[in-house]
Amino acid sequence: MAGVGFRAVVTSLLFIIASLSPIMDSTSLDHNEPLFNSQNVTTEVRIHDINSESNDSETLIWYPNTPSNERIFQFTIMIDGITDPEDIDYCNLTMTWQYNVSSDNHLISVSLNKNNFVENEDGLILTYQYPYANNIFFGNYFISLDTIDTYGNNYSFSHQGIEVLERGYSISIIDNLPEDKLIFANGKLTELEFEIINIGVSYSNFDFLLTFETEMTAGWSDPLLYNDNLTSIWGGDSASISVSFDAPLDLISEPPPENLIFNLLISYEDDEGEIIEMLNDSLTFNSIVVPEYSIPVISLFTDENRTELISDSLSTEPLDNSVSTTNGETIILFGNLTNYGFETSSFEMEIETIDSLNLWNISVFIDNKEVIPNQESVYSLATSLQPLENTSFRIEFKVSNSSFDFQDVSIKLTETTNLQDSETLLTFINYQINNPILFQNVTEQNSTLSIGDILQNNSFEVQVLFGLNSYFFTSGFENQWILDVEMSNQIAILNSQNIFAYVVQNQTEELPTQFSINNKLPYNLIVALNEEIEIGNYSIDLSLTQLSSDEDNSLYFSKQINFNVLENSSLSVDNESQNNNSTNNSQDNNSTNNSQNNSVNNETNLTNNTSIDDGNETLVDN
Known part of the structure; x- marks a missing residue:
């Protein structure tokens, strides 16, 4: 039995040592611990065109033959939970065509430079741009991001991917015209020019037809259309279509139609000989009549x-x-x-x-x-x-x-x-904006009013007026104010709980209070001090603050009130009287108690003696 007990003790000691060893190890490795929790680290990739911001909706549809200055993938790489780029050991971005997923033939495979990461609110962010070629294959492309920190933790992110379409078009207006507007002047030629681009793959083509749908008013001829019916615009190619209007000499009597409507048709023939419409829509312009040269x-x-x-x-x-x-x-x-x-x-x-x-x-x-x-x-x-x-x-x-x-x-x-x-x-x-706070019955309206000496547990009263300024009644001025008392010096701040302020006009209002300045009727400002206030020289400010939606430019005024708090000796006398009364009451109570006790004892003794006498009398009789 003794051997079994010894083994149990040894086993218990080994268990305790084993349980302590992780603590000892973590202590010895504290200097190698990361400054972040890998469980809280997330990574993400977003893709946009170069004209977008990282928080905009992603661009998920692309075309092979967009203009070269727009044919750029812009990736935003975000790592939340890590704030120091030095904590990143490896960060690789890949984009792969759907038919090359099983191979290592990636369209993009780039190891991102960690020094290009910058800190943002939640971690690190990096922008990477990749110009792609116009012979890119159409189809789906998958995007992934693999990141390893310096502590060996691996973080992977798989993007939903993008799609590069086989066919597409772009229509733009070349002239420097306001959006959706056509401008006309007396006897002037108004011209409108479109540019059509086939942004699909190079071997795709389409036909384009532009028709004018608006019936012109009296005095106007139909516009002239040039290159309005085009065939076989191949991928990457562009074409221009122009429209011109010859305005009459007097547009006041012969104005153009209010709206000018064009119809655009883009179509192609598929492998089975079917005509497929890519676009069949209207484009509307508003007519604006102006002079030849502007009146400023x-x-x-x-x-x-x-x-x-x-x-x-x-x-x-x-x-x-x-x-x-x-x-x-x-x-x-x-x-x-x-x-x-x-x-x-x-x-x-x-x-x-x-x-x-x-x-x-x-x-x-x-x-x-x-x-x-x-x-x-x-x-x-x-x-x-x-x-x-x-x-x-x-x-x-x-x-x-x-x-x-x-x-x-x-x-x-x-x-x-x-x-x-x-x-x-x-x-x-x-x-001219002057301080509207005025003390009534004071000859010189200085910024400071001295009250003099005030005893503890007393109050003083000041009549206050508010000057009317015509500026307060101008359009747009917000004539709402907060009246308050602010502690100005140190002793006032320390005794703020012992100072109480009120204003009285039609009713009593405790400060702070809100009101508008619209009359010259006086307010009675009452400042009350309690008995616990310290003696000393006090400074308080009567403040007036405008309530304005433009807080940076709201008006603020104040006037200082100074007073000296003296000890109220009557408070000490009252306290002594209360103490004496308490002592006297105690002594009277003791005297009364003693008297009552003696009376009770004497009565008890008398009763007892009477009982003895009665007993003796009984014995005698017997």
């Missing part, structure tokens, strides 16, 4: 998003052309200029402050680049602007005198070919 058309806004319109050359409704600023701050206007002419145009701009006694510094920017005026202070705003093309610009007005009231401004645009011009008149209004 400008729109001005007060916000960068161009939603607050103050001036528009084409507006049929009157607009408020006034621009507000405060305390002479810089005025920034955002403008759009459009060429509403038939011909390419260039424009110049002059800016004048009318009857100004102030020195203004005016700057003009296009695409954040400053436009330098010539010696006559004329800005070149646009050169060779295409029909219906527009350009955006920004004008900044800075004034040397921040206290001006009004300023009239003229912005004049001129088309440089025919010298047609247009003028926009604006009025700048400058509002």
Whole structure:
């Protein structure tokens, strides 16, 4: 039995040592442990054309003969869970044609350079581009990514794959025309040119037919079509089709149809002699009548998003052309200029402050680049602007005198070919914004109000007014405010729980409170201190903050209130009185208790003595 017990002890010790050995090993290998958990690492590949971003929908359909500048696979490789490229030992991307899967004949097999990975939110990302040849086989292609980290962990990702189609076409408009629009001017020739490309495999071909479907109005002849019926456009080849409209001399009395419709038919003959339609669809253009050269058309806004319109050359409704600023701050206007002419145009701009006694510094920017005026202070705003093309610009007005009231401004645009011009008149209004917080019955409205000495467990009261500023009632101003008390110095911050603030007008409101400034009726500000507040010099701020959707430019005002908290000796006297009363009550209770106890004892003794006497009397009688 002793031998069996000894073996059991040895076995138990060996089990304990074995269970501890992994802990000992992990401790000794801590410096080799990865800084990531391989279980949380994922890899992914996405494929796009070169005009797409990594988060866009993937491009899964491709063609052999797209233009060479577009014939590029763009892969996005993402490794989530690893943030250091040095933790990657191997990363290989492959793309394989469906009939070569069983072999090592890959279209793409590339070992990606780990140094090209960059860190993003979740890990690492890399972009790899591969231009493919126009003789690529049509069919399905499978994509895979194999990654090994420096600790030997393997991560594999299989993409759903892409398809390269045997047949395809591309249609584009060569002219610099606005999308889906045709422009006409009196007596001018309007031309439209299509380019058709067969982007299928090289041995594929198709036929193309263009027909005009709209019945022209009186005074118009049907357009002339050139190359409108083409046959045997082979893969990789292209062809041009042109259409021309000869406009009448007076488009006001003889306008073109509102919509011009073309039908496009692309078809091919298959191996069995059947005609297969690849496209049979309509293409619609809107007609726009413009002058030969544009009358300058400008729109001005007060916000960068161009939603607050103050001036528009084409507006049929009157607009408020006034621009507000405060305390002479810089005025920034955002403008759009459009060429509403038939011909390419260039424009110049002059800016004048009318009857100004102030020195203004005016700057003009296009695409954040400053436009330098010539010696006559004329800005070149646009050169060779295409029909219906527009350009955006920004004008900044800075004034040397921040206290001006009004300023009239003229912005004049001129088309440089025919010298047609247009003028926009604006009025700048400058509002002086002062602190609206006013203390009533105070002769000098300084930024600080001194109350003096206040005892603990007391309060003080101040009457507060809010000045009415005409700027608060301008269109678009958000006249909502938060009134609050903020602790200003250290002792106030430490005792904030011992300070309570209220305002009273029609009712009592605890601060902070929300309201609008729309009258001059006074508020009573009450600041109450409790008995636990420390003695010392206090500074608090009565703050007024505008509630604005534009938080960065919301208004904020404050005035400081100073007071000195003194010890309230009556609180000590009251405490001593309470202590004395407590002591006296205790002594009275003790005296009462003793008296009651003595009375009880005496009564008990008397009762006992009486009983003895009665007993003695009984004995005597007997």
